[in-house]
Amino acid sequence: MITLVPLLPENVVCFYRWLRDKQVIEYSMSVFATLRTEEDIDHWYAATLQDKKSINLGIYLQETNELIGYAGISSLSQVNQSGEYFILLGEKAYWGRGIGTEVTRQVLALGFAVHGLNRIMLTVSEPNVGGLKAYAKAGFVVEGRLRKACFRNKEFHDKILMSVLQSEWQSQLAAAGLTVPG
Template sequence: MVKLVPLQPEHVVPFYTWLRDPEAIAYSLSAFQRMTTTAQIDQWFAATLQQANALNLGIYWEETHALIGYAGLSNISATNQSGEYFIFIGERAAWGKGVGTAVTKQILHLGFTSHPLNRIMLTVSEPNTGGLKAYTKAGFVVEGRLRQAACRQGVFHDKIVMSVLKAEWKPQGVPGGEPNRGNP
């Protein structure tokens, strides 16, 4: 269905459209809410690629090789053997097709097999029911709630904290679990 490829500087172009789509960024990074210019997006993307303690992978349709989003792990701590999962699917045609679940399973596989992680966590906006469903299917469990931690369009909502521990992770069929080392 999808494959993961390390992001490269030239992969920024689709983000120009995606980050200007209010529906696509509704529950994404707060920083996305403020980006309105190509220069701001370029600056964020370049900084993202430079993060030393992160894994940033482009999500591509396997058949067409089209970039549809990105996912990975941030705040990777070697000391704590932990990281924070993130995903952004900007291409609307990919929504509701199981991409989120498939990518989440692949990133968990990478985190627990290619990186010495013991815990992978995430936060998800409570109104993001599709995300909650995908993360639960992939094995995440609810740890807690950050009350009124996000504000979108003047309305506060809770963020749900979820995690998976390596000891409770059950590897599920993960086609394309290892990212390609080059272009899609």
């Protein structure tokens, strides 16, 4: 259904529309709410592509090769063998189709099997019910709650801290009768 490929400089054009859509960025990184112009987005995007502590991947539909979002792992720590998962599914027509769960599973496999991480975490806004379900389906477990840590739609809400460990991920694969990729 989808393929993950490193983002290219020319992909920035898609972000112009996505980051101007309040629904798309509602529960995304706070920085997206501050990017007002194409120039702002260009600067953020160029820095993102050069970030050596992140894996930034475009989410492409296999059938059409259309870019529909981006995902990856940021804050990579070699010392702690950890990172933070992120996803932005920019094309709303593909919301609710299981793509978020599939992308999450593929990024976890990349993080654990290819990059040798031990822990991948994320934070998700509590009202983002679809995100919470997709992350749990992909193997993330709730670790805690960051109380009133996010301000959206003129009110504060909690962020849920979730993670998955490499050993848990391997156990999930084994329980499903799958082998560790790599």
